[in-house]
Amino acid sequence: MHASHPHPAPDAAAPPARGRDLLRTTADHALGVLHPVVVAARGLGRLASAVRRRWARTPRERRGPVLFAVTACLLALWLTPYGPLLGAVALAGAVVWQGRDRASDAADGGPGEAERARLQTLYEALVPHLSLPGDPRPQPLYAHDGDWRRAFTDFAFTAEGRLARLRLRYPPHFGDGDPEARARLQGLLCAKAGRGREYHFAWDEELGELTLTALAPLPTGICAQRFVTAPGETVLGFTDLHTVQRTVPVVEDGGERLDVPPVVWRTGPRSTEPHLLALGHPGSGTTTLLRSVALQSLRQGEVLVVDGGGAGEYACLAGRGRVLAVESTLAGALSSLEWVVRETERRLLAANRARQTGRDVPEEICRPLWVLVDRPSVLSHLARSEGQRDPQDLLQVPLRYGRAVRVTVALADQFEGAGSLSEAVRAYTRARVVLGAATPQEVRAVLGEAPATTPPPDVPPGRGYARLGSGPVHRLQVPAAPDPYDEESAESQRRAVLELLPEPVAAAGRRPVR
Incomplete structure (x- = not known):
């Protein structure tokens, strides 16, 4: 005798599916209702972190004047007609801007998750070359587990996700006048930005910035011909x-x-x-x-x-x-x-x-x-x-x-x-x-x-x-x-x-x- 297996009813799995749909709809509705609150909380947190980092980088002898200047500005804003309202609007705009979804910015042309990971890896590779042992500053420009946004002021990626342009700041103690130091840093950047391409390096010693640009190969299919030139x-x-x-x-x-x-x-x-x-x-x-x-x-x-x-x-x-x-x-x-x-x-x-x-x-x-x-x-x-x-x-x-x-x-x-x-x-x-x-x-x-x-x-x-x-x-x-x-x-x-x-x-x- 063959054991008979009962076949489930056609709608036996329907209630769980309808339950999942109901839960997903409820969650989406809750997120839609709480989205402004999430954005505001995230923006306030980022603003507070930025203010805390800025205060930590401020030297102790300058903290008093900075605090006095901020207090004077707030007092003047309070005494100005419509000043508190304008200040509240500006603060709300800053909170919303800081609390925006960075993933949507990446879809609009900003760095995505892969690009941010590549930039962070490049930043960590630069730390041994651009950091100073025993740096007395509370937050040096290059440090392990640091933020690459402070060091990389401009960047661009190709459609394939490879680095096309990068502008970075380097600390004043870096020997940008030493050809060997430059060569070591350029070699590291070439290795991390991707081999198999040519790169151009523009050093700005006055501002302490280095711009890396990926170059297209020069044309090799041009033959000898009559070029349009002047005499001589x-x-x-x-x-x-x-x-x-x-x-x-x-x-x-x-x-x-x-x-x-x-x-x-x-x-x-x-x-x-x-x-x-x-x-x-x-x-x-x-x-x-x-x-x-x-x-x-x-x-x-x-x-x-x-x-x-x-x-x-x-x-x-x-x-x-x-x-x-x-x-x-x-x-x-x-x-x-x-x-x-x-x-x-x-x-x-x-x-x-x-x-x-x-x-x-x-x-x-x-x-x-x-x-x-x-x-x-x-x-x-x-x-x-x-x-x-x-x-x-x-x-x-x-x-x-x-x-x-x-x-x-x-x-x-x-x-x-x-x-x-x-x-x-x-x-x-x-x-x-x-x-x-x-x-x-x-x-x-x-x-x-x-x-x-x-x-x-x-x-x-x-x-x-x-x-x-x-x-x-x-x-x-x-x-x-x-x-x-x-x-x-x-x-x-x-x-x-x-x-x-x-x-x-x-x-x-x-x-x-x-």
Whole structure:
């Protein structure tokens, strides 16, 4: 026999459900009735806590004057017509504002529970770095189990809940003038704000505030092209919009038109940084930078290229119009640079005679001459091994006097050969570029100042930093200008470089260099 199980009636569970609904309705009604009381109680409690914290932070010698001032204000308010009524209204408004539901504020754009937990975690991580052992103040700015609202004055989060911006106050005893102390604090903030992004740090020593901003990656799909620039201007690359005052229209690799902020290097008689030095590790893009500079300078003047690496990276320029020579041997480099010395001196003499007689400077003197030297340390090593003159010694004349007659020198080398650079090269190249995965110490050694941004997680070719003279350090992304004869490069980028090259000229029509 099978035991029969009685089936419950269809409405057997109905009374408990109706009971729960009745209880929920009653609770909601009670909360609706008591909501103003809850808000008022919560607001009074928060106001009382704020007054107590403020009174505890007030020094003992100032408590008497503060109490006297508050009493005088209350007495004046009491004697003023409608003063008690206005005071009661103001107090009620403050109570309601303090007692508001913070969860609803989070839904309207304020910090939610997850954001508040993230801010509290970041605050607790900063306590060991910004707190002072034995601080005599009753409530220091940074303390364990402290309130992050006193330290973080502004913040913003992305749609994914990651920190996008944070402004924090730091105590006066923090050594904001010490680069190592800054680096430690910046490293901690980067780790807690989320790795895999770049951050910009703005220090305000006067107010004692530090602003952290998450930066978007720089565009890497911009190829070499005809940039909209004035005569004497060269686009080294592209940077952040908040660091420069202009933008230029460009076309990305996919055909999209953008307006991006450039790092513009100005040359000529009025330039304060007429010569350029770029350093980087192998494959960082220093040769690409010089090739991009050559393609832009061919629109305005003549170019002489000395390739110390000897890898044929500038073979696309050989035999082109307005390209005087492309030398990759020691003998050719010495001969070409000797001609540059004589040409610089000739221009100086011609310009001096024209000014003495009151005539205009000849047009050929005003035509820019660009001397691009890649890997000069290799040429110096070869010259020493063969007992010949160092090619860098021949660069002293154009480096010192070339600005007045529009002779511009741009050099590129690797960090391994930076110690072989001559004093003239170090002294007169005030436009500096660092490319590749360089450490903050290497960047500071070249640019004279550490960058205000963190390095990217993945460094693409042509990515680095630039500084013009004594200006700020910019993030930099060099436009893609590969060797058009390199079959491993993208076809669109190779085609873009070929379109910028001048037409080939016959060997008999070229200007002799030697």
